[in-house]
Amino acid sequence: MNGSYTAVPETARKLKQDGHHPFLFRLKFRQIAVITVSLPFFAFLFCISYSFIHHYEWVTRTHCDVWNVAPSISASIGHFTPQKYIWKLCIAVHSAPRLLICQMYHTFMYRNISRDNCIQQLVLLSCTFNVAEVFSLLLLSIVPSIEDFGLHKLSFASFLFFSASYILSSYTLLRKYRVTKMTGWEKKSMRYKKMILTTNFASIALAMYFYWRHNAYCEPGMYSVFSILEYTVVLTNMGYHFTSYWDFYNVDISLGSESGYEA
Numbered sequence: 001m002n003g004s005y006t007a008v009p010e011t012a013r014k015l016k017q018d019g020h021h022p023f024l025f026r027l028k029f030r031q032i033a034v035i036t037v038s039l040p041f042f043a044f045l046f047c048i049s050y051s052f053i054h055h056y057e058w059v060t061r062t063h064c065d066v067w068n069v070a071p072s073i074s075a076s077i078g079h080f081t082p083q084k085y086i087w088k089l090c091i092a093v094h095s096a097p098r099l100l101i102c103q104m105y106h107t108f109m110y111r112n113i114s115r116d117n118c119i120q121q122l123v124l125l126s127c128t129f130n131v132a133e134v135f136s137l138l139l140l141s142i143v144p145s146i147e148d149f150g151l152h153k154l155s156f157a158s159f160l161f162f163s164a165s166y167i168l169s170s171y172t173l174l175r176k177y178r179v180t181k182m183t184g185w186e187k188k189s190m191r192y193k194k195m196i197l198t199t200n201f202a203s204i205a206l207a208m209y210f211y212w213r214h215n216a217y218c219e220p221g222m223y224s225v226f227s228i229l230e231y232t233v234v235l236t237n238m239g240y241h242f243t244s245y246w247d248f249y250n251v252d253i254s255l256g257s258e259s260g261y262e263a
Contacts, residue, residue: 026254033245036097037238043090044073044234047083051076064218070227073234074152078144091141095134100253101244102130108247109173112180119177126173129166136162163237164204171197189246192239200236203229 051059051071058079059071077087106127113123140155171193182190207229214222 024255026252029248029251029253030245032097032253033101033242033248036094036101037242039090039094041235041238043077043087044231044238047076047087048073048231050083051080055080060224062214062223064214064223066218066223067220068224068227069221070224070231072223072227073230074145074156077141078152079146084144088141091137095138098134098241099131101241102127102134104248104251105130105170105244109170112178113173114177114179116177119173122169123173126166126169129162129169133159133162133166160204160233164201167193167197167200167237167240183249185246185249189243192243192246196236196240196243200233200240203232203236207233 048071055075056071059075060068062068062072076083078084106123109123109126110120113119136155136158140152140159143151143155145152171190174190174193207226210222210226210229213219214226
C-alpha cells in the first residue's frame with residue numbers, strides 16, 4: 001500500500017529476518033474484511049428470510065392495516081426468536097473489528113490526505129462519524145422497536161445520519177484532498193465507493209418519501225416499497241465498509257509478543 005503501513009515494531013522485524021516468528025497469528029486484512037461484513041450480511045439475510053417464512057403476517061403488518069409483502073427490518077430483527085438473538089450476536093461480534101477498521105482509516109487518511117490543519121480536523125470528524133455509526137447500530141440492535149419505539153427510532157435515525165455523514169465525508173476527503181498516489185487496488189476501491197454512495201443516498205431519499213407516503217395515505221404496498229429501499233440502504237452501507245478490502249489489500253494484521261499491522 002505505497003509502503004504507508006509500517007506499524008510492526010523493529011524488534012519483530014529483526015526476529016522475522018532471523019527466521020523467528022514472534023506472532024501468535026497473522027492474518028491478511030482482506031480476510032478480516034470478509035469476515036466482518038459477512039456477519040451482518042448473514043444476519044440480515046437470515047432474519048428477513050426466516051421472518052418471511054415463519055412470521056409473515058406479523059412482520060408485514062403496520063398501523064394502516066393494508067396489504068404489504070416485504071418484511072420490515074425492525075420487525076424482522078427485533079420481534080421474534082431466533083432472529084433477534086442471531087442479529088444481536090452478529091452485530092456485537094462484528095463491532096470489534098469495525099472499531100479496529102475505524103482506527104486504521106484514521107491513520108490511513110492522516111498519512112495520505114493534505115496535512116492542512118482544517119483538512120485534518122475534517123478527517124478526525126469523519127472518523128468520529130464512523131465510530132458513532134458503529135455504536136448507534138449497536139444501540140438500535142440492542143433496543144428493538146417493540147420494547148422502546150422512541151429510543152429505537154432515535155438510534156435508527158442516528159445510524160442513518162452518522163452513516164451518511166461518514167460515507168460522504170470520507171469519499172470527499174479521499175477524492176479531493178489526497179496528496180499521495182493511489183495504488184490500483186485503491187483506485188478500484190474509489191470506483192466502488194462512488195457507485196455505492198450514489199445508490200445509498202438515492203435510496204435514503206426515496207425511502208423517506210415512501211415512508212411519509214405510507215403514513216399519510218395508507219396505500220397498499222407502499223410500506224413494502226419503503227422496506228425494499230431500506231434493504232438497499234443497509235446493503236450499500238455494508239458494501240461501502242467492505243471497500244476496506246481494497247484500501248488495505250496488502251496489509252497484514254498480527255498479534256503476539258510484538259503486535260501491529262504492516263503492508
